[in-house]
Amino acid sequence: MSIESISIEADIFSESWEESSSFGFGDDLELNQFDGLPFSSRYYELLEKRKALPVWKVRSKFEDALENNQLVIVSGVAQTGSSTQIPQWCAEFCLSAQFQHGVVVCTQTNKRQAVDLALHVADEMDVNIGHEVGYTIPLETRSSSDTVLRYCTDDMLLREMMSDPFLEQYGVIIIDQAHERTVSTDILLGLLKNVLLQRPELKVVVLTMSAVVDRLLGHYGSVPLIKLEISGSPEVVYTKMNNKDYFYLALALLQEIHLTKEIGNVIVFLASEEDVCRAWSIIQSESPRLEEGLDQITPIVLCPSQQGSSPLLIEQAGTTNSKRVFLLAPKQEAVWLAGQSVNFVIDTGVQKKMIYNPRARAFSEVLQPISQCQADVRKHLCSSAGKCFRLYPEASLPTAEIYPQILDCNITPTVLYLKRMEIAGLGQCHFMERPDPEGLMQALEELDYLAALDDDGNLSEIGIIMSEIPLDPQMAKALLASCEFDCVSEMLTIAAMLSAPSCFLQPAGSMTQEAFKCQRKFQHPEGDHFTLINIYNAFKQKQKDQYLNVKTWCQDYFLDHSALNIADTIRSELTSTLNRIELPISEPAFGTKTNTKDIKRALLAGFFMQIARDVDGSGNYLILTNNHVAQLHPFSGYGVQSHKLGLPEWVVFNEYALAENSLRTVSEISPQVFNEMAPMYFFYNLPPSESKDILQDMLDSEESRRCTKKETTNRNSDTDISCAAGTQTDKCLIQ
Numbered sequence: 001m002s003i004e005s006i007s008i009e010a011d012i013f014s015e016s017w018e019e020s021s022s023f024g025f026g027d028d029l030e031l032n033q034f035d036g037l038p039f040s041s042r043y044y045e046l047l048e049k050r051k052a053l054p055v056w057k058v059r060s061k062f063e064d065a066l067e068n069n070q071l072v073i074v075s076g077v078a079q080t081g082s083s084t085q086i087p088q089w090c091a092e093f094c095l096s097a098q099f100q101h102g103v104v105v106c107t108q109t110n111k112r113q114a115v116d117l118a119l120h121v122a123d124e125m126d127v128n129i130g131h132e133v134g135y136t137i138p139l140e141t142r143s144s145s146d147t148v149l150r151y152c153t154d155d156m157l158l159r160e161m162m163s164d165p166f167l168e169q170y171g172v173i174i175i176d177q178a179h180e181r182t183v184s185t186d187i188l189l190g191l192l193k194n195v196l197l198q199r200p201e202l203k204v205v206v207l208t209m210s211a212v213v214d215r216l217l218g219h220y221g222s223v224p225l226i227k228l229e230i231s232g233s234p235e236v237v238y239t240k241m242n243n244k245d246y247f248y249l250a251l252a253l254l255q256e257i258h259l260t261k262e263i264g265n266v267i268v269f270l271a272s273e274e275d276v277c278r279a280w281s282i283i284q285s286e287s288p289r290l291e292e293g294l295d296q297i298t299p300i301v302l303c304p305s306q307q308g309s310s311p312l313l314i315e316q317a318g319t320t321n322s323k324r325v326f327l328l329a330p331k332q333e334a335v336w337l338a339g340q341s342v343n344f345v346i347d348t349g350v351q352k353k354m355i356y357n358p359r360a361r362a363f364s365e366v367l368q369p370i371s372q373c374q375a376d377v378r379k380h381l382c383s384s385a386g387k388c389f390r391l392y393p394e395a396s397l398p399t400a401e402i403y404p405q406i407l408d409c410n411i412t413p414t415v416l417y418l419k420r421m422e423i424a425g426l427g428q429c430h431f432m433e434r435p436d437p438e439g440l441m442q443a444l445e446e447l448d449y450l451a452a453l454d455d456d457g458n459l460s461e462i463g464i465i466m467s468e469i470p471l472d473p474q475m476a477k478a479l480l481a482s483c484e485f486d487c488v489s490e491m492l493t494i495a496a497m498l499s500a501p502s503c504f505l506q507p508a509g510s511m512t513q514e515a516f517k518c519q520r521k522f523q524h525p526e527g528d529h530f531t532l533i534n535i536y537n538a539f540k541q542k543q544k545d546q547y548l549n550v551k552t553w554c555q556d557y558f559l560d561h562s563a564l565n566i567a568d569t570i571r572s573e574l575t576s577t578l579n580r581i582e583l584p585i586s587e588p589a590f591g592t593k594t595n596t597k598d599i600k601r602a603l604l605a606g607f608f609m610q611i612a613r614d615v616d617g618s619g620n621y622l623i624l625t626n627n628h629v630a631q632l633h634p635f636s637g638y639g640v641q642s643h644k645l646g647l648p649e650w651v652v653f654n655e656y657a658l659a660e661n662s663l664r665t666v667s668e669i670s671p672q673v674f675n676e677m678a679p680m681y682f683f684y685n686l687p688p689s690e691s692k693d694i695l696q697d698m699l700d701s702e703e704s705r706r707c708t709k710k711e712t713t714n715r716n717s718d719t720d721i722s723c724a725a726g727t728q729t730d731k732c733l734i735q
Contacts, residue, residue, distance in 0.1 A: 033095060034125060034132045034148060043126040050124060053081030054230045059089065065224040066093055066172075070196050071204045073220075075213045076228025078333065078380040082207050083108075083176050084121050090172040090205065091125075091149040101201045102171035103147065107154040107188065109180045110331070111137035118142075118151040125149075138470075139569045154184035158417065159470065165424035166195050171203065178208035178216065179373055180331070181404040181433075183414055189219065190429040191421065211373040211400045219432050232384030234345070238394045246348040247275055249391050251282060253346055258297060258323060264343025264386060265324040269378055271367060272352040276301055276327045283325060299325045302332055330370065333377045343386035347378045349396070356410045357658060358442040360626055361609065363410075364658035372400045404433040411435050412443040412473055416452060419459045420467040449609065449682045450477045468581050469574070471495055478606030479574070485598035486586040488578070490533055494603075496571035497532040498654055498665065501563040504635065515558035522557075523637040526596055527651070527667025529603060531637050533590055536571075539564045600652070600669050604677035607652050611674055612663060613691040614649050621663060623656065627687050633662040650674065675699055 030038055050056065054076070065072045066089075074082055087106045094104055108114040118135035127133055134143025136152040143150050152160075154175075161167060173192065178185055192204055206216060213225060241249055250268050257266060270276050283299040326342070330351035351370050354363040375397060379388045406414070418429050447453050450473055452463030459467065462480065469476040475495050482491035497503065507515055522538065524530035542553050554561040578585055589595040604611075612621035612630065620629050632639050638647055648668035655664040675683075675698055683699075686692050 032126050033092070035127055037126075039126050042123070046124045050081070050085060053085060054228055055081040055085045058226050058228060059085075062086065062226055063089060063093070065226060066090065066203055066205070069224050070200070070202065071206070071220055071223045072226065073206045073208065073213065073216055073223055074226045074228065075208050075210045077209065077230050078377045080228045080230055082228060083117055084124065086205060086207065087149055087151075087174055088121060088125060090174060090203070093203075094148065094171040097171065099148070099171065102167075102169050104149045104172045104174065105157060105167075105170050106149070106151050106174040106176055107157050107185065108151060109154055109177045109182045109185060111153050114151040114153055121149065121151075139566070139573060154182060154188055158184050158187060161191065161426075162417075162420060162424070162467070165421065165426050166198050167202075168199070171201070172205065173202065174205045174207065176207045178206050179212045179402055181212070181402045181406075183406045183409060183411070186404060186406050186432055187414065187418070187429060189216075190431050191426055193220065193430045194426050209373050209376065211371070211376075211402075215401070215432060219430070230380065234379060234382040234384055234386045234388045236379060236388045236390060238390050238392065240393050241391050246271065246350050246391055247279070250346050250348050251279060253389055253391070254283075254297075254325060257344055258295075262344070264383075265326065265341065266344040266346065267326045267328060267342050267378075267381060268346045269328050269330070269348055271330065271348060271350045273329045275352075276329050279327050295323050297323050297325055299327055301327050330374070333374070333381065342382055345378055345382040345386070345388040347375060347388060347390045349375070349390055349392035353408065355408045356439070358410075358436070358439045360628060360656070360658055361410075361442075362656040362658040369396060369398055371402045372397045373402050406431070406433060406435050410443070411439050412446050415440065415443040416447060416459075416463065416467050416473050419447075419453070419463065423459060423464070446609065447473060449679055450474065450606070451679070452477075465581060465583075469577055471499065471574070474606040474609070475499075476606070478602050479578075480583070481605030482598075482602040483578075483583050483586075485602050487589070487595055487598040487602055488583075488585045489588040490590050490595065490599050491602050492571050492574050492578075492585075493533050493536045493567075494529050494599075495574060496567040497536055499570050500567035501560065503532075503535060503560050503563045503567065505558040505560055506635075507558065511558075518557045519559070520637075526600075527648075528637050528665045529599070529654075529667045530596070532665075535559065536564070536567060537590070540568070597673070600667065601673055601677055603652055603667065604669060604674055607654070608674060608678040608682065610653050610656070611669070611678075612651050612653060613694075614647055614651075615690070617647070617649075619647050621651065622689060622691055623663075624686050624689065624691055627689055628656075628661075630656060630661045630663050632666055633657070633660070633664045636664070636666050638666060671695055671698055672702075675702070 032039055032043075058074075062072070062074065074086065076082060083106075087104055090104045090106075094102065106117075108117065114135050114137050118133055119129055122129040122133035125133060129135075130142040131144055131146045132148050134147040134150045135141070136143060136150060136156050138153065138156065157167075157173075167173060175185060175188055175192075178189065189206070196202060196204060208216065210227070217223065217225070239249075247270065250270065254266060254268060268279065270279060280299045280301050283297055330353075347370075349370055350367055351374075352365050353368055355366050356363050369392070375390065382388050414435075421429070444453070444457070447463065450462075450466070452460060452466055452473060454460045454463075462477075465480060466473055466476040469479060471479065475498065479488070479491050479495055482488045504519060505515060506512070522531055522534040524534050539550070539554075539559070542548055542550050551561045554564065575585065609625055610623075611625075612623045614620065615622045615629070619631050621631065622629050632647070632651075638651075648666075650669050650671050651663070651666045652669045653663040653666045656662075657664060671694065675695055683692075683695070
């Protein structure tokens with residue numbers, strides 16, 4: 001049923017609806033106002049549960065505030081029902097206006113949460129997912145012209161603004177989990193301030209926790225604030241422990257809870273996904289050794305990329321007599337399944353964060369305390385009769401708010417996006433927290449090097465095309481360059497494989513060497529980028545074999561089947577993007593010498609800022625941009641075969657891991673091709689080093705050769721052509 005037909009249904013039944021609700025809708029109608037069909041018995045069962053939610057107490061107050069104001073802030077703790085009920089009320093509000101101003105969109109910071117909420121709300125509204133209620137997450141969309149309420153990740157709504165800057169298809173925009181302070185949510189909150197001025201009929205609802213209410217009120221001014229209260233709270237037990245021992249303290253406390261035969265399931269919050277996987281392995285191995293008479297412990301991991309993460313496993317665990325232990329990493333409070341009953345929460349109080357260093361152009365991992373806001377979210381995941389164990393002193397949490405991600409990340413993609421929004425007419429973004437000036441300058445400098453900006457600091461034509469491609473600016477530039485060098489198919493594969501989770505499984509113990517041996521069969525002598533192409537091509541070839549189980553093949557070679565599927569989906573999306581913006585896609589030619597050289601030229605067009613040279617022949621690589629010395633990552637193909645073939649002198653790398661001081665995804669390049677592809681104004685800004693002197697000598701020799709050639713060619717010409725100008729104009733056209 002389309003939105004137009006829904007509007008007709010609204011006219012037919014308007015009199016009955018007006019008698020039962022301030023929006024003109026009742027809860028006890030036999031016909032569903034969204035699809036015109038009779039309600040099922042499940043609808044009424046769920047309705048009784050909905051009315052018991054804390055948010056239901058403020059329904060009338062919220063409806064009045066929404067009707068009379070452009071922006072409404074709703075604050076409260078977790079488990080109040082605001083993420084499921086408020087979007088439904090907003091959909092009813094838009095329906096009462098016959099969708100004259102648009103439909104409803106609700107953002108989430110986590111793609112799994114967006115899907116789970118859409119499925120749950122479709123069930124509560126008694127409609128079909130993908131029709132009246134839908135969702136949009138990276139690489140997956142389930143919605144249609146019938147959709148009146150759509151959940152999406154915050155980054156997907158931002159990308160939508162590139163084609164619809166004022167979000168004119170929406171009558172109500174709900175920004176959920178604003179307290180998470182993700183980059184995309186913060187930018188949305190900043191841009192919506194401009195959109196509200198341009199669209200007086202638009203309604204914006206911000207759902208958050210109390211810790212950031214004052215900052216939001218300072219950002220938007222005097223707007224209605226609705227506070228949600230929740231009755232009951234679990235007992236909180238603090239411990240005076242050293243944060244350095246958090247991991248084993250958490251496992252020891254878990255064992256103590258189990259040995260005392262306490263009834264109920266447990267959530268354990270650890271500092272990182274690596275800790276979660278390690279804890280899962282330890283619990284799995286130790287659980288069978290517990291004393292007789294004790295139930296088994298069933299560890300459940302909620303990391304989508306890790307073992308034991310599927311909802312099916314949770315259902316299976318619920319059918320046994322074992323104690324379920326849910327292992328969560330930071331930022332996974334949002335993906336917690338609300339239907340699970342938990343009596344104990346073990347909160348380690350620390351998190352491992354990746355913080356970007358603009359000078360080193362690299363991320364470093366830092367162990368930090370969580371915020372009071374995060375601690376409160378975790379506490380309320382526990383039942384009111386349960387206990388929350390905090391493995392830290394009561395006064396140890398440094399901040400009330402979650403630290404904004406925009407202050408910790410590489411904001412180059414953000415600056416590229418905002419430059420695009422300026423073209424769309426939105427003007428400057430009203431940041432709740434302005435990015436670090438050094439990081440901002442580095443981002444502008446990087447975009448300038450990539451030729452994404454013109455002389456006035458605005459987006460160039462290349463910059464506009466780069467902003468259309470959903471990749472990091474460097475990879476987007478490399479993909480654009482591949483159009484010129486006729487290696488688009490291969491660069492699409494590289495971009496997809498690097499955007500997806502790592503396809504390499506790294507088993508522990510005795511299987512490590514076996515995994516290396518199997519994965520080595522795909523290694524390419526030219527480097528890791530080429531190895532990724534080998535793996536993807538082999539994966540696609542095995543998919544065509546109807547007699548082969550691809551999952552089994554992946555297991556045999558210690559490759560992650562789900563990661564390869566994600567890479568395949570990303571590649572298809574990137575191909576569609578290039579077709580949409582009418583860029584040429586060349587035929588595959590992988591394996592030829594010309595293709596190999598062209599791939600390296602395309603890579604260098606985007607990653608010329610990530611070049612290193614082996615300064616002593618023993619694997620100590622000096623990074624040209626900062627003169628740091630790093631080693632190749634142990635999982636690099638060069639690391640495995642170095643004893644046979646020797647290490648390459650010059651390499652291009654995809655990532656520099658500051659904590660490990662290692663270069664990841666490395667391929668050999670020639671300094672001559674680097675000189676050909678790198679802009680001169682980037683080269684001259686490199687810090688002094690022996691490596692730079694070597695490159696300069698090559699440039700001088702090449703310039704001298706060109707001058708001699710031009711003098712011979714133009715000896716009888718009256719036109720004086722500058723040798724320096726000749727050097728500049730011979731640069732790659734894509735720049």
